[in-house]
Amino acid sequence: MAAKLKAQLAPLPWTEVLVYWLLSFGSHLYSFYELHRFSKEHEAGLEKGFLLEEGLLQGFKRDPSDFEWSFWTEWAKKSLLWTLVGHVAISRLSSIFYPKFRVPALTIYGILTASSVLGIKGVAVLLLHLILSFSVAQLQKPALSWACNLLLLCTLHIQPLQEIQRGWYKTEEEYYLLLFSVAVCGLRFISFSLEHCWCPLDCGGVVQLCWLFSYTFYHPFFYNGPIITYKDYVEQMGRPAEESDRDESAFRYFVLRLGRIILWWCIVEYMIHVMYMHSIQSNETYLEILSPWALGGLALALVQFFYVKYLVLFGLPSMLATLDKLVPPNLPRCVSIMYSFTGMWRHFDEGLYRWLIRYIYVPLGGSRHGLLYKMLSTGLSFGFVCLWHGGHDYLQYWALMNWVGVLVENGLKSLFASSFIHSIVEQNFSAAMKRRCIALLSAFSTAMLILSNLVFLGGIHVGRIFWKRVFIQGWSTMAPPMLAFLYCFAQIGLEWTSHPP
Secondary structure (H helix, E strand, O other): OHHHHHHHOOOOOHHHHHHHHHHHHHHHHHHHHHHHHHHHHOHHHHHHOOOOEEOOOOOOEEOOOOHHHHHHHHHHHHHHHHHHHHHHHHHHHHHHHOHHHHHHHHHHHHHHHHHHHHHHHHHHHHHHHHHHHHHHHOOOOHHHHHHHHHHHHHHHHOHHHHHHHHOOOOOHHHHHHHHHHHHHHHHHHHHHHHHHHHOOOOOOHHHHHHHHHHHHOOHHHHOOOOOOOHHHHHHHHOOOOOHHHHOHHHHHHHHHHHHHHHHHHHHHHHHHHHOOHHHHHOOHHHHHHOOHHHHHHHHHHHHHHHHHHHHHHHHHHHHHHHHOOOOOOOOOOOHHHOOOHHHHHHHOOHHHHHHHHHHHHOOOOOOOOOHHHHHHHHHHHHHHHHHHHOOOHHHHHHHHHHHHHHHHHHHHHHHHHOHHHHHHHHHHOOHHHHHHHHHHHHHHHHHHHHHHHHHHHHOHHHHHHHHHHHHHHOOOOOHHHHHHHHHHHHHHHHHHHHOOO
């Protein structure tokens, strides 16, 4: 796809590209500044509402309202960082002294650390799901495996079971950790089941079960991902250890990547010290009185925070997996250079995207059997993601918006690829003008993409107020300049795609 775009996109004059860079960068900075000003002006009100806490630096407040970041930060301090250090030690020592026992050692370590955090009852739930999924997979019926695993995922939303599992733990956070672990492991069980149905390993059931244990309890990916398929995990972990494991390259990679992760962590913390976007988004009054620039800054800050947050949450386990000679998915691409729904899904969570393509989209027909199958495959992929995230009403709106967005983009692509429209474009537009038209269309797509992300990150009320203020009340004052800046963002994204670093 990148090569295709590179061939299609014409280069623009460097002065024009420079203007796009300056406008994009400048609009980010100024909108963040306006949001920062609004945050400081209303700091007392937010603090009175118990939405702020003392910052890490003296004289600064901190916005802890993003549940996911606060949750994983607390667990990292409690135990996860230490257990990840233990994983590195076990992996390196076994690779040097007992290479043949590296995978069993990491599996046993993963089960023990999961037991120490989730408790025996929590791990028992996972083992029950694992055994049921494994047993049904032996029948080699993909439909039965899907039914079994979907039912297991649905147990996460059964109220009586939730109350029982909550009773196992002293705090709500411990229960949520079990919830997240079961949800992520559910993707692994589906991956194993379908791979076994399609092409079972040429080995006994005991060996297959041992590999499933290893895949499920691999510690860096256990709680939050990123996701890799069972097939890739077995192939990569089964490779013999190389001599390069013992040289300086692994240590150099570790130091450089760890430095980047610490930098990303600092950026995340800086953002919630100077811009209280999560507290502001939860208050409809503040959303209504934000200035246009501050409203734009809020939208950009929320999606940028989500992006940098996942550079940390995926970056650390991916680094450790790379040291284990696994090939993790690429880290998320910057959301400011995303200019389409398709690109967002393809490049933000690459592991989940590959999983959806392999186990839902392609088996259901994908783009190989006409428009109807493509719409169905895409819709069911988004429906599964909605269910996996919890199936709440705002997730349903978000999934529907993404489905429609992808379908519209693909429809426009097919329309412009038709011989009639293609000949008109070729006769009347230069290569540079065609690129400008692509960026203009992408600006509208990006506006809807940001709106859908606001629904996902902040809820229906945030998306509704943003839509009302920008496209209803501000159709003549706010929408045109916003689309102009999004046009610049799209040009930078196209430039980045055609000339990747």
